Amino acid sequence: MLVIAVLAVLGAYGFAVAAANRVRGSAQQTSAAYFQAWGDGDVRAMARLVDQPPGDFVSRHLSFTEELHVEKVELRPGAVKSTGEESAEVPFTGTRELREFGPWPFAGTLRLAVRDRAWKVIWSPETLHPLLKDGGTLGLTEFDGPSVELVTSEGDKIPNDSYAESYLDRLRPEFGQVNQGWALVSTVPGQPARRLMTAEPKAEAERTTLSRSVQAAAARALDGVEDAAIIALRPSSGEVLAVADRLRDGFSAFHDFFPPGSTFKVITAAALLESGLDPAAELACPGTYTIPFHRSFQNAGLQDHGAVTFADAFAHSCNTTFVQQAVTRLGAEDLRSTAERWGFRRNLPTGAGGDCGTMEDPADDDWHGADAIGQGTVVATPLCMATIAAAVQSGTWRSPRLLPAAQAERIEGPAHKPVWLDEGVVAALRDMMAAVVDHGTASGAGLPPGVSGKTGTAETQDGADHGWFIGYRDDLAFCVFVRHGGSGRTAALPITARFLNGL
Structure with a gap:
């Protein structure tokens, strides 16, 4: 009986020792539980499966997900591999879905070992992502x-x-x-x-009013040209179809004022037509004209055209005719009020800003005569002179814009209301501008058929003359301006011909 009792005691002891040394669970079970908790986002359950997890285990995982904008994670464990009697590892792949980037695949290894008679995950930062090894970090940056x-x-x-x-x-x-x-x-x-x-x-993408073909033609026409600008408009709407600006020294074709020279004769002619002067009226065009008791004015090259119609005085750009008619027919305020009806003294809310032109009431006949030919107190932007050409073509002065109407108004406020011009005056100006190209100062310049316009040469106090040409063809109006380039015919017309022939 003693032997039996001893054997029973020894058997119970052996069972207790075996039970005490038994390892709970398996590497397979622990890894499966860890991946399941990870996929579910249950970080605290993950921590319970880790041997001695760091104090920031939970916050590290949560901040990693938050800072990288992880929306979900998918894990694909491989087979459990034994690496020793009480160690194992599980290779795995995964994909994190990042809000800004979409799927972000990664691969890693989950290591396990027996700790305190249980299978535990042996965690390190690279378990979360391999690039976190050796103090590496992962983060999102904005740019x-x-x-x-x-x-x-x-x-x-x-x-x-x-x-x-x-x-x-x-x-x-x-x-x-x-x-x-x-x-x-x-x-x-x-x-x-x-x-x-x-x-x-x-x-x-925000649409402007620029036309790809018109803008490209304007830019090509200015290639190799310094200190010049081309503005093109659609007369029927005021839309800016092209703005090619190579003006130097910070000057702008929308914002800076220059004496417009004889292109301003469009305004002076409009005022004279309104005063009753007939385009067919025969007038003198001497090489020089002196205002009685005042200064003298000359035509370019002192050319004397003799007796010509008013229309041909415009076509040949007779300074002497325009000065004489202005000082005898127009009062001091008449020219200014006509200019204002055609856009002067207005800002031009294109969306990118803009101005038209200014002039003052003349102090005496000397200034009155100079203003009549675009000198004196008269200054204008190339954008302004393009709107004047557009107004002749359409019969209506319209405020130009570089953006759709709603956008331009949002940025700079309402556009100026259209100004309907006298039909008889506009019809006469169209004939006169056609004559400029047909047999006047712009004839034989290589312009395509259907162009009407006006040349301008403006004297300056700081260098050579400015060259101008304004005009239109069908539903396209334009201004070509060459700062200190010389006469309108020699400087602006060749650029205009390249531009229009390139459309």
Whole structure:
């Protein structure tokens, strides 16, 4: 009986020892539970399966998910591999869905070992992601993406090197801040940061009124030309079809004033027609004319055209005729009031700003005569003179704009209301501007058929003359301006011919 009792005691002891040394669970069970909790986002359940988890285990996982904008994670465990009597590992792949980037695949290894007679996960930062090894970090950074993309009225990209850049730069800030891009960045101590993924923001497209073909033709016409600008408008709407500006020294074709020279004779002619002067009236065009008891005025090259009609005095740009008729037919305020009806003294709310022109009531006949031929107190922007040409073509003065009407109004307020011009005056001006090209100062310049216009040469106090040509063809009006380029015929007309023939 004693032997039996001893054996029973020894058997019970052996069972107790075996039970005490038995390992709870398995590597397979622990890894499966860990991956399940990870996929469910149950970080606290994950922590319970880790041997001596760091104090920031839960917060590290939560902040990793939050900071990288992880929306979900999918895990694909491989087979459990034994690496010793009480150690194992499980290779796995996974995909995190990041809000800014979409799927972000990764691969790692889950290591396990027996601790306190139970299978536990042996955790390190690279378990969360391999790039966190050795103090590495992962993070999102924002960067400025492209600002709004301004496109043509057709929705096409505005041609490169179009000489419209300064105006487009004025417009972009009006369409809000630039869009932000995102980069997923890996940093390892001692090494430069590395972008793993980039989410480039898409630029918002905003249409301007620019025509791709007209803008391209204007830019090509100015290639190789310094200190010049071309403005093209659609007379029926006021839309700016092209702005190619190569003016130097910070000057702008929308904002800076220059003496317009004989292009202003369109305004003077309108005032004279309103006073009752008939286009067929025969007038003298001597080489020199002296206002009684005042100064003398000359035609270019002292040309004497003898007796000509008023229409031909316009076609040949007779300074002497226009001065004589202005001082005898027009009162001091008549020329100014006509100019104001045609846009002078107005700002031009294109969306990128703009101004038209200014003039003062003349102090005496000397100033009155000079104003009549676009000198004296008269100054205008090239944009302004393009609107005057457009008004002749359409019969209505319209405020120009570089953006759709609603956008231009949002930025700069309401446009000026259209001004309907006297039909008889406009009809006469059309004939007179056609005569300029047919047999006047713009004849034989290589312009395509159907062009009407007016040349201008403006004297300056700081250098050579400014050269001008304004005109229209069908539903396209334009101004070509060459600062200190010489006469309108020699400086502006060749550029105009290249522009119009290039359309």
